[in-house]
Amino acid sequence: MxxxxxxxxxxxxxxxxxxxxxxxxxxxxxxxxxxxxxxxxxxxxxxxxxxxxxxxxxxxxxxxxxxxxxxxxxxxxxxxxxxxxxxxxxxxxxxxxxxxxxxxxxxxxxxxxxxxxxxxxxxxxxxxxxxxxxxxxxxxxxxxxxxxxxxxxxxxxxxxxxxxxxxxxxxxxxxxxxxxxxxxxxxxxxxxxxxxxxxxxxxxxxxxxxxxxxxxxxxxxxxxxxxxxxxxxxxxxxxxxxxxxxxxxxxxxxxxxxxxxxxxxxxxxxxxxxKGLDLAMQALIPVSPISRAHETEQVVYEIGMEKDDPSKYVVAGDTQQVKKLDANQIELTVTKAPVPEVFPEAKIDAEFMKPTQFLQSADAGVIKHANAAVGSETNPWKQALLMEKYVHRNLKKKNFSTALASAAEVARNMEGDCTEHAMLLAAMLRAQKLPSRVAVGLVYIPTQKSFCGHMWTEVFLDNHWIPLDATLGKGGIGAGHIKLRDSSLAENEPAPLTLFLPVIQSVGKLKISVLDYRPRAQ
Incomplete structure (x- = not known):
């Protein structure tokens, strides 16, 4: 894994x-x-x-x-x-x-x-x-x-x-x-x-x-x-x-x-x-080892920058609380989202439900995959987990040469990496009438003991945004993700590539240390 x-x-x-x-x-x-x-x-x-x-x-x-x-x-x-x-x-x-x-x-x-x-x-x-x-x-x-x-x-x-x-x-x-x-x-x-x-x-x-x-x-x-x-x-x-x-x-x-x-x-x-330029290795952010990072309930990080304010890059929300320590340091508490148990009608802007140029939820291929994943399940949370698992299992071919394919392209070719997993899952969720958006930030890589740029998906249930990661396919995420930006990818939103600007601007400047972490209860 x-x-x-x-x-x-x-x-x-x-x-x-x-x-x-x-x-x-x-x-x-x-x-x-x-x-x-x-x-x-x-x-x-x-x-x-x-x-x-x-x-x-x-x-x-x-x-x-x-x-x-x-x-x-x-x-x-x-x-x-x-x-x-x-x-x-x-x-x-x-x-x-x-x-x-x-x-x-x-x-x-x-x-x-x-x-x-x-x-x-x-x-x-x-x-x-x-x-x-x-x-x-x-x-x-x-x-x-x-x-x-x-x-x-x-x-x-x-x-x-x-x-x-x-x-x-x-x-x-x-x-x-x-x-x-x-x-x-x-x-x-x-x-x-x-x-x-x-x-x-x-x-x-x-x-x-x-x-x-x-x-x-x-x-x-x-x-x-x-x-x-x-x-x-x-x-x-x-x-x-x-x-x-x-x-x-x-x-x-x-x-x-x-x-x-x-x-x-x-x-x-x-x-x-x-000389073999390796952007991935160049962009790693070393950190002390986090045992079973993607199965944690909570992790508290200290994030610093030498000449900048890290709070400008990190998004606060349901699963991320930001405490500013000084002009160049923050304390970030990342908590695993609770499992939703009730599903009132979503009070959410239409932009998180509509098809877009990159999230073509009305595309026949996207709908076909969404229906195949969900089957007869009617519980919205279980539907979301089934779609996360489906994308994880079926998007198998690792194509490292694609930059940012749209969901319709991914549905047709079923190949790609983290961006393609995130795009397809977000579109499939909308095809099943579940509000969705994509998130960009950092994820912990155990083999490298480092954080690295990443993209994942969020679904809106019980009036909360809940992260999903089809790249990992673990049934939601723990506290090993740090979100920097999210987007509905609506037509009036900034161009999709601008989503990655916080990663491009902050990587190489961020210093991350782990203050505390709480493993998931067995």
């Missing part, structure tokens, strides 16, 4: 690959060609800057290990007498996990006017063998009309599009059109295509620094901090040279640093580092 748990957790670190690709996009490395071609010297009407055709390349590192590269291209087309600027950004990431090669590709294409106004975009995230996630958007009549396809199911949404909203490539232009000075601040709104939402971006220029990039040292750059509203708490450090080019970015990632550097084609296409 211990080895099984350790292996099944791997998909959370594949999710981290998705974050890598998105962080690269957020870092603003878009088509800022160093070698202008056809349009060189031709001024962009109304902006005073040049539209340049060409391409550039970036390399992506975690600390000193190369994990991917990016290619950015710009072309200008004439359409019915009007010029349209096409920008294509392609990101590729690769590493190994449990002997399997994990690949992630993200593609973003925009069409803009020469003034930089967004006309349309197409975004695709590829993570085989899971199906691609694709979103397309067109600006019409003051609206951005978006069509998103996940697991062959299409959803349409509309966003108000204001004249001062910018395309996702705008960060490329802002430093060339309006150079910043140390101490200066700047804000603007910009589309994040990967989230299909508009974010408020805040820039703060710090000072000039001498920066090293592959093949060059002593590059004079302005250090700019970037934050945005859709991912609060995440700061990306940008380094802009005197020509207004982004030559480097850095972001905290699972206790390490992720870097993106401007590079040439030869450097970008070199083989990736062969």
């Amino acid at each position: 211990q080895v099984f748990l350790q292996q099944r957790l791997s998909s959370l670190f594949v999710v981290s690959l998705s974050w890598l690709s998105l962080l690269c996009l957020l870092a603003g490395f878009t088509a800022c060609s160093q070698s202008p071609a056809v349009e060189s010297g031709k001024k962009t009407a109304g902006t005073g800057t040049e539209v340049k055709e060409g391409e550039d390349w970036q390399v992506i590192y975690i600390e000193d290990q190369k994990v991917g590269y990016a290619r950015n291209q710009t072309r200008v087309e004439n359409r019915s007498g009007k010029k349209v600027v096409q920008k294509q950004n392609d990101f590729y990431l690769k590493y190994k996990r449990f002997g399997q090669t994990l690949n992630m590709a993200v593609h973003l294409q925009t069409e803009e006017s020469v003034q930089g106004e967004l006309l349309s975009y197409e975004f695709e995230m590829q993570n085989p063998p899971a199906g691609s996630t694709v979103s397309k958007g067109v600006v019409q009549d003051g609206q951005l009309k978006i069509e998103t396809n996940i697991a062959n199911q299409t959803a349409e949404t509309k966003l108000e599009w204001k004249p001062d909203d910018h395309p996702p490539t705008y960060i490329d232009r802002v430093f060339r059109e309006s150079p910043m000075q140390p101490g200066e601040k700047k804000s603007f709104s910009m589309l994040l295509a990967e989230f299909s939402k508009i974010t408020e971006v805040n820039l703060k220029a710090i000072d000039y620094e001498s920066v090293e990039i592959p093949g060059r040292t002593g590059v004079k750059c302005l250090h700019v901090e970037m934050q945005q509203s859709l991912i609060p708490g995440l700061t990306t450090d940008l380094y802009v040279n005197e020509e207004g080019e982004l030559v480097k970015s850095s972001t905290d990632f699972l206790g390490a640093k992720m870097y993106v550097y401007l590079a040439n084609k030869t450097e970008a296409l070199k083989e990736l580092s062969g």
Whole structure:
């Protein structure tokens, strides 16, 4: 069971690959060609800057290990007498996990006017063998009309599009059109295509620094901090040279640093580092051994951070009580949820019952599995336990290369790891009219004597949220889980990948010690 748990957790670190690709996009490395071609010297009407055709390349590192590269291209087309600027950004990431090669590709294409106004975009995230996630958007009549396809199911949404909203490539232009000075601040709104939402971006220029990039040292750059509203708490450090080019970015990632550097084609296409980057091992949080952690009634933890407040990351609720000790330490008491015995009509928001793009509880495959699990059982708690056990037993194939498959995909393929277990169980619960949500946090791994990132499910019964973990399949959970965030995955909720932000931000910084624990009564 211990080895099984350790292996099944791997998909959370594949999710981290998705974050890598998105962080690269957020870092603003878009088509800022160093070698202008056809349009060189031709001024962009109304902006005073040049539209340049060409391409550039970036390399992506975690600390000193190369994990991917990016290619950015710009072309200008004439359409019915009007010029349209096409920008294509392609990101590729690769590493190994449990002997399997994990690949992630993200593609973003925009069409803009020469003034930089967004006309349309197409975004695709590829993570085989899971199906691609694709979103397309067109600006019409003051609206951005978006069509998103996940697991062959299409959803349409509309966003108000204001004249001062910018395309996702705008960060490329802002430093060339309006150079910043140390101490200066700047804000603007910009589309994040990967989230299909508009974010408020805040820039703060710090000072000039001498920066090293592959093949060059002593590059004079302005250090700019970037934050945005859709991912609060995440700061990306940008380094802009005197020509207004982004030559480097850095972001905290699972206790390490992720870097993106401007590079040439030869450097970008070199083989990736062969040192065997292991995100899972890097993200473990050591702790003193907890005997039979997943069969405990209660565990009291002390959680500290050197320069941050851990209470910002830990969720308080029915099974977690947070006591703040000082600015950098908390005492967390985790208690096993009591078994529900009465089942009054649930007083809960509809978002925990409805199908969503990731929890397709109306999908025929999801319904089939839910019915097979429950059979003739009518007791809601026993139904939930039967579904937890069913997913645990039947989702057998360990596919370590899937990042975040939807419930419909999992129901069809019946393969995956902790995220797939959680997604499928949550959708099956809703298919049986039981309110559900997913939870993200940390789980104790006995073989490693450590905590590790994890995802599980919660069901709402007797007016309480009760955790279930189909990865473990033990009939609910003990006190070996620490929850950092939960979500209904409703369409108006933040994008699913943002669920993992507390894990990505806190791992590598958290220190956990066990103050007391109470085993389950035999």
